[in-house]
Amino acid sequence: MARRFAPKNRNFYRMSVVLPLLAAMLTSTGCNIYGRPQLATKQQVMLDAQCPPEPGRVPAKELAKVTLPAYVIEPPDILLIDALRVVPKPPFKIQSFDALQVIVEGTLLEQPINGLYVVEPGGMLDLGPSYGKVMVGNLSLEEAQDAVFKHLKRVLKEPQVSLTLAQAAGQQQIAGEHLVAPDGTINLGTYGSVFVTGLTLEEAKVAIEKHLAQFLDAPLVSVDVFAYNSKVYYVVTEGAGFGDNIARFPVTGNETVLDAISQINGLSRLSSKDIWIARPAPSGVGCDQVLPVDIEAIMKGGSTATNYQLLPGDRVFIAQDQWIAFDSIIGKVTAPFERIFGFSLLGTSLVQQINRFPYGFNPNVGFCWVAREVYGVHNPQWLLFRAWLLTDAPSWLRNAYGAYGPEVAAWIHDKPVVKAALKGLMDQVVGQYDVVATVSSQR
Numbered sequence: 073m074a075r076r077f078a079p080k081n082r083n084f085y086r087m088s089v090v091l092p093l094l095a096a097m098l099t100s101t102g103c104n105i106y107g108r109p110q111l112a113t114k115q116q117v118m119l120d121a122q123c124p125p126e127p128g129r130v131p132a133k134e135l136a137k138v139t140l141p142a143y144v145i146e147p148p149d150i151l152l153i154d155a156l157r158v159v160p161k162p163p164f165k166i167q168s169f170d171a172l173q174v175i176v177e178g179t180l181l182e183q184p185i186n187g188l189y190v191v192e193p194g195g196m197l198d199l200g201p202s203y204g205k206v207m208v209g210n211l212s213l214e215e216a217q218d219a220v221f222k223h224l225k226r227v228l229k230e231p232q233v234s235l236t237l238a239q240a241a242g243q244q245q246i247a248g249e250h251l252v253a254p255d256g257t258i259n260l261g262t263y264g265s266v267f268v269t270g271l272t273l274e275e276a277k278v279a280i281e282k283h284l285a286q287f288l289d290a291p292l293v294s295v296d297v298f299a300y301n302s303k304v305y306y307v308v309t310e311g312a313g314f315g316d317n318i319a320r321f322p323v324t325g326n327e328t329v330l331d332a333i334s335q336i337n338g339l340s341r342l343s344s345k346d347i348w349i350a351r352p353a354p355s356g357v358g359c360d361q362v363l364p365v366d367i368e369a370i371m372k373g374g375s376t377a378t379n380y381q382l383l384p385g386d387r388v389f390i391a392q393d394q395w396i397a398f399d400s401i402i403g404k405v406t407a408p409f410e411r412i413f414g415f416s417l418l419g420t421s422l423v424q425q426i427n428r429f430p431y432g433f434n435p436n437v438g439f440c441w442v443a444r445e446v447y448g449v450h451n452p453q454w455l456l457f458r459a460w461l462l463t464d465a466p467s468w469l470r471n472a473y474g475a476y477g478p479e480v481a482a483w484i485h486d487k488p489v490v491k492a493a494l495k496g497l498m499d500q501v502v503g504q505y506d507v508v509a510t511v512s513s514q515r
Contacts, residue, residue, distance in 0.1 A: 131351075131363060132381040133328070140325045140383070142272040146302035147252045151268070153280065157292035158243040166208050166216055168193045169241035176224065177232040188238050203227055213237060246284070249298050263287055273297065300324060303384040307332050310392035312342040313400025327382040329365050339367075339390065346391035349380055441481035442473070446495045456502045 132138040145151070166172070168191050176185035183202050191197055195209015197220070206223040208216040217235040224231040245261030252258055256269030258280075266283045268276040277295045284291035303323040310316055321327070321335050329349065333339065345368055351361040365388075369375035382388070440458035447454040461470060484490045 131361075134330075134376040134379040134381070136376075137326070137381045140323075142274075143297060143300075143303070145252060145268050145271055145273070145276055145297075147254050147256060147269065148301045149252045149297060150299035150301065151250045151252065151258060151276070152296045152298040153246060153248065153250055153258075154294045155243045155246040155291075156294060157288075157290065158240050158246060158284075159237075159289045159291075160240055160242070161287065161289045163212055164237070165210050165212060166191060166195070166237075167241055168195060168209065170237065171239040171241075172197065172208070172216070173234075173236045173238040174199070174220065175234040176220075176228075178228055178230050180228070199224075242287070246293065252302075260284070305332065305382045305384065305386040305388065307336050307388045307390070309336065309340070309343060309390045312392035312397040313404065314342065323382060323384045328379045329367070329382070329388060330370055330379055332382060332388045333367070333390075342392055342396055343390045344393045348389055349382070350387040350389055351383065352385050352387075441477040442484070442494065443498060445481040445484060446491050446498060453498075453502050457498050460501050460504070 130136075170191045171188050172191065174185055174187070174189050174197075179185050180202055183200060185199055185203065189197055189199065191208060192205075195207055196205045197208045197216075198205045199220070203224060206220055208219055211219060213235060217233055220235055221231060221233045224233065242262060245263065250258040250260075252268060253265075257265040257267050259265050260280075260283070263284060266276075266280050268279060271279060273295050277293060280293055280295065281291050284293070300322045304320050305323055305327065307319045307321070308316060309319075317336075319336055321332070329347070333347075339345075347365040347367050349361075349363040349365065351363065353360050363378070363380055365378045365380070366375065369377070370379045440454055440461065443454035443457040443461075447457075461473060465473075484494070
């Protein structure tokens, strides 16, 4: 007979499993693991933040923010460039898609020529249905004005023509949004590429104008940042065993810790109130900074002492809830055993359910005495009736069949009329299975 554990022994066994896991978890959350700030250091930082010994050394925070240095362009920023002055160098030749300002005096009544006209592909200038088209491609402005005058002389008596350049086609390639490519350049279309990575906006403006001066006469552009994609901060949420999450947000110069937490819709049930900022130092210069955050004081009391201003590259780390993490560890350890024991219990339950029926599921003996007598031992249709009786038949019929089946089978053995009547009823049940009876194997 199997020996049972006493309750005292079972409790000792459970504690022997749980206590080592608890000790391992407490050890893994020590002061020096994964850069977690020590408790004494955290308390000192909180005190210094509220009563700083040297105000100049305190990091910027809410109500005491600093202005970030001049923005330095990096991939994948998007620049917004506006072409203020785009005049080709002389001698200028009219090209397709150039916009010309054409003003003509002495035109036909109600058919004036006064406005912007775009040069079509191929160099034709369309002056309207009454005047037709004139070729101006690859002509200077003076030559184009003479060509328009000669063309209109065919229709008008004394036309007076004024033709000027309103907008060069190249301006459409300069103005607009420009993505800083991985190689640090922006593409200006037919004017080529300009390297802008590592430059401020003013320096980029000078570099673009210097490059365009190769093609244009005293170009003038304005440069601004359309999308701040290269300067970001990160919010790292520890997942308590369910996987850590990292969110990336752009830095615009005014974000604080509270802003960062609002970006992720607050703290989840997996998170604790243990939060700090990990601020990287320049490569090889100084040490990384860890700034503990008193989030409860910030949210409940409106404290600004640790609501630090975020800088590019900051990591706002939100630690996990240790009890939920401990529960997750216990679940990972016990889950394989629960699965194994679950299969065992399922198998045991199935065997017990099968054994509730007389003779189990042995198709050769037991429980279906009447159907075997009616159909004959070698006709498999009695097995179909038996399957219906064990699964879908009313409970009262199943109980009565099990109690009186052997006696009824013996009584109808020599009564073919009764067998035929019973077979008709059983055929209605067997017919539901829509199975064609086949000759069964010899018993």
